Amino acid sequence: MAATIHDVAREASVGIGTVSRVINNSPRVKPATRERVLAVIDKLQYKPDPIARSLVSKRTNSLGVIVPFFTRPFFMELLRGVEIVSARLERELILYNVETNAQRDHYFSELPMRRKVDGLLIVSLTPGDAVSRRFQDAGLPVVLIDAYSPLFTSLVVNNVEGAYEAVKFLIEKGHRRIGFINGLIEGNFKFNQANDRLIGLHRAFGEAGLLFEPELVLTSEWSRMGGKQAALQLLSQQKRPTAIFAASDMQAVGVLEAAKELGILVPEQLSVIGFDGIEVSELLELSTIYQPVQAMGEQGAALLVELIDNPAKIPELIRFDTKLLERHTTGPALTPVTHSEEQGLPEGEASRLATRHLL
Amino acid sequence: MAATIHDVAREASVGIGTVSRVINNSPRVKPATRERVLAVIDKLQYKPDPIARSLVSKRTNSLGVIVPFFTRPFFMELLRGVEIVSARLERELILYNVETNAQRDHYFSELPMRRKVDGLLIVSLTPGDAVSRRFQDAGLPVVLIDAYSPLFTSLVVNNVEGAYEAVKFLIEKGHRRIGFINGLIEGNFKFNQANDRLIGLHRAFGEAGLLFEPELVLTSEWSRMGGKQAALQLLSQQKRPTAIFAASDMQAVGVLEAAKELGILVPEQLSVIGFDGIEVSELLELSTIYQPVQAMGEQGAALLVELIDNPAKIPELIRFDTKLLERHTTGPALTPVTHSEEQGLPEGEASRLATRHLL
DNA sequence: TCAGATCATGGAAACGTTTCCATTAAACTT
DNA sequence: AAGTTTAATGGAAACGTTTCCATGATCTGA
Known part of the structure; x- marks a missing residue:
């Protein structure tokens, strides 16, 4: 059906070797011959068969x-x-x-x-x-x-560094009870990114002299639902965290959903920061650690x-390197609120509190 | 290096034809022979080369x-x-x-x-x-x-039907000034889906005896930015639409962004419905025409x-068939609001904030 | 038991290239 | 002009399969 290298060779009155050399741009062909072969290739609409080609070339x-x-x-x-x-x-x-x-x-x-x-x-x-x-x-x-x-x-x-920055950022905003929703390490595969992110958290905690509280660290699927469920659990604790760092943006989106479901205002009552910097994070104005994927x-x-x-x-x-993207889901920490207080803090109270923490 | 069909044939003391028949599950091989060949295949870790295979089989x-x-x-x-x-x-x-x-x-x-x-x-x-x-x-x-x-x-x-349903839905909610942001027909390619969706709109308009107003129909890239720009234009008209139908969810997301930027509340002051039913539409609680992609x-x-x-x-x-997914970006039409009225919406202040968080 | 039919098998040919070696033509050298 | 080098060319062999035909083995039924 389709023309082969033999057809071209015959039509151009050359050997198949010459045609092959022409196709592969070998310099060892006289210009005149090359022209002639090229003309026939064009006339016959010849295209080398990639399969035959790879059979011998191993490519x-x-x-x-x-x-x-x-x-x-x-x-x-x-x-x-x-x-x-x-x-x-x-x-x-x-x-x-x-x-x-x-x-x-x-x-x-x-x-x-x-x-x-x-x-x-x-x-x-x-x-x-x-x-x-x-x-x-x-x-x-x-x-x-x-x-x-x-x-x-x-x-x-640099997962360690990225996680470290995220947590340090939250600490600098005055947060002390920081929840961490990690991704599964051995869930489906060996995502040891998860481990690195945990290490980064530890480093930031250590540097700030913060106590590591195991009940604030959860692990979930790397998904929206996973993040949501973990957040639900985290946020229904008696002393709930004022900030949550999620190991991925999708999990962070789940956190946002959980917060909304519980009527917790972000960022007023809860800061949320993700990891990845995917497009949805931009849509939702989620603060995150961007990685140049x-x-x-x-x-x-x-x-x-x-x-x-x-x-x-x-x-x-x-x-x-990662880059911290501060958007609108992170804010200064408030002192833990009781139910009666949950309504309204006067304007500027939040930043005053945050400042006090920093000094 | 790796074993070939010849190696297997030699080792099993059969011809290559027989090996080929074994590999291809041809019934014309005596069970005993098949066993023997299979054993050798296993022993030599033989895998037929897919390239050589397709050279002759054309598959x-x-x-x-x-x-x-x-x-x-x-x-x-x-x-x-x-x-x-x-x-x-x-x-x-x-x-x-x-x-x-x-x-x-x-x-x-x-x-x-x-x-x-x-x-x-x-x-x-x-x-x-x-x-x-x-x-x-x-x-x-x-x-x-x-x-x-x-x-x-x-x-x-069924693009026509889907668009028809979307527009009909808006009309039934009481909307009369309905904007349509279509996707480019000849922008990059012949997306004639765009044309179908326009036809659906016309049908719904016709059925409801609504006048087709060309200034309410815009065309943009099938993207968030495209949708946003078109919406900005639509919404800054003197008599702006009370509802916008976008030809894709991504464009609809752009509409939401534009609305937010202009301080227009969705769905209170503007209903938005998209087309596609992709995951973000769920995240943003966007009403849309779902297609089973x-x-x-x-x-x-x-x-x-x-x-x-x-x-x-x-x-x-x-x-x-498409399916209309009513979520939270569509609501009943209000009479056009003046600036003085725009301030206070007593009902659902909290949920408004929450919604804002998700965008 | 034997002719005829059926089954199992071996292996050459083909698939369309690239590679490589042999051969011929052209270009230098002196 | 003859010898020597270098360039250009032709085509067989190889790549690892499948396909197909020929051959031999086995079975069938009277």
């Missing part, structure tokens, strides 16, 4: 991305960055979505076997030792985003392609 | 999805549906994101040539006659989602796979 010209819950805003924005670069570099993008441990293991074990992709981007998932070795033995280039392994180039955000996706894809072209490249660890 | 086992702005919530949810089915059916999913006309044309012209995918899902984009013919000539199965062509199986939502993605993928297995299948048109 597929495609990038695989293993990503959990790709539909979630955080991953979407990351994927957007990946897509931008892969499109620019003319690589196909194959999506491997992971929602269960079984799926993750499936991809981890199948992908290195047969090279359907030239390289693999793994997002928010840390391959274990056995799996890592498989990737290496198979010679499959791998780059990790939002996950770390000494074996692979890894792009991570799209940029991470872009750079991850770019590094992967570099690695494909030069497999000897040694793994590096690339850190991205 | 790649992958689905392509051409989708504009895949990062937008509407497309994301659709993609989620597609992914669910493609994962279940063990097809790889290749993403072709389109942000410009050039990109669209690039994919439209390249994809039918190189058979890198077994079938193509085209989302919200209508291929022209020439392109359609190319797809057909190349024998590439195509399914359209949120777009219609008589040449391909198409899944569409994920289901469309799922069914589209399923139909595409059917079409791949049976290319003779005749194109069909599948319609999905």
Whole structure:
């Protein structure tokens, strides 16, 4: 049906080798010949078959991305960055979505076997030792985003620092009872980002001489519902926190919903700060710790392609900084209010109290 | 390096044909032989090379999805549906994101040539006659989602009916000055969904004997900013509308932002209804016309796979119904308010604040 | 028991490239 | 002009499968 390299060779009265050289821009072709071949290619509308091509060249010209819950805003924005670069570099993008441990293991074990992709981007998932070795033995280039392994180039955000800043920010606003809703560490996968964020909290607490109160630290799914339920629990304690730091924006949105349901005013009676800086956080004017997700996706894809072209490249660890985005869900702390007092604080009372705390 | 079919054949003392038959579950193999071959396959960890496989079988086992702005919530949810089915059916999913006309044309012209995918899902984009013919000539199965062509199986939502319901709903609430913010028809692509929604509006207007006022109908990008700017314009008219229907939820979110910026209370002074039913609409309690996007993605993928297995299948048109979701951005129409009245709304001050928090 | 039918099997050919080696043509050198 | 280097070219081999045909083994029924 479609023209093959043989058709072109015959029509141009050259050998298939020459046609191949023309296609691949080899310099070892006389200009006149190249012209002639090019003309025939154009006439026959010839396109080399990518499959036959990769059978022998061992290159597929495609990038695989293993990503959990790709539909979630955080991953979407990351994927957007990946897509931008892969499109620019003319690589196909194959999506491997992971929602269960079984799926993750499936991809981890199948992908290195047969090279359907030239390289693999793994997002928010840390391959274990056995799996890592498989990737290496198979010679499959791998780059990790939002996950770390000494074996692979890894792009991570400074989670400890980000969490530290969030909590420090709340402390500086005068908050003393600070709730923390963390994400599951071993829930579905090894999200050790969660652990880092907890560490950051500890550091800020330590620095401020604050006592760590375990009943103020909860763990939930990395989702809106998870955050909401945890917040409901946190906020119905006898001495409820005056501020809540959530390990992700989606969880923070859940906190907002919980507060609303309980009739607690944000930020007047409760400060809320999230983590991620996804689009909804902007819509809801949620204060948050922004991480440059799209940029991470872009750079991850770019590094992967570099690695494909030069497999000897040694793994590096690339850190991205977070940025605190103060919006409208955070405010100065009030002294704990009793029911009778809950109605109205005169204007300026809040800031006076906050100031007093700071001095 | 890795074992090939020849290694297996040798080790099991059979011919490669037999191994091939075992892999492909052909019944024409004696059980004893099958066992033996299977054992060797297991021992050598043999996996057939998908590339060599597709070179001869002309099957790649992958689905392509051409989708504009895949990062937008509407497309994301659709993609989620597609992914669910493609994962279940063990097809790889290749993403072709389109942000410009050039990109669209690039994919439209390249994809039918190189058979890198077994079938193509085209989302919200209508291929022209020439392109359609190319797809057909190349024998590439195509399914359209949120777009219609008589040449391909198409899944569409009843846009006319949906828009009609939205407007009728507003009219029944007593609104008479109803603004419509439509999406661009020829902005980037031929989104003729926009036209359908306009028609629905006309029908509702006609039925209610309402006059169509051109100055109340604007067109914007299918985005938050687009919606916001259009709303700003609509709301600063001398006789501003008491309700606005936006052709997409993202535009409706922009309307809410504009209203907030102008100090116009929703739903007290302005009713807003969107179209799509994406997750943010729920967060913001936006009334909207829900369309079963994920289901469309799922069914589209399923139909595409059917079409791949049976290319003779005749194109069909599948319609999905929308559903009106009444939430908290729509209310009864008030008589136009003057400035002096705008101050105090006694009822629900607290809930107003709470609502504000969520925006 | 034997002819005919059916089943199981082996392996060559084909898929459409790239790679590499051999060969021929062209360009220098002296 | 002849010898030597270098450039350009042709095409076989290889990549790892599936497909298909030929062959031999096994079964069937009288």
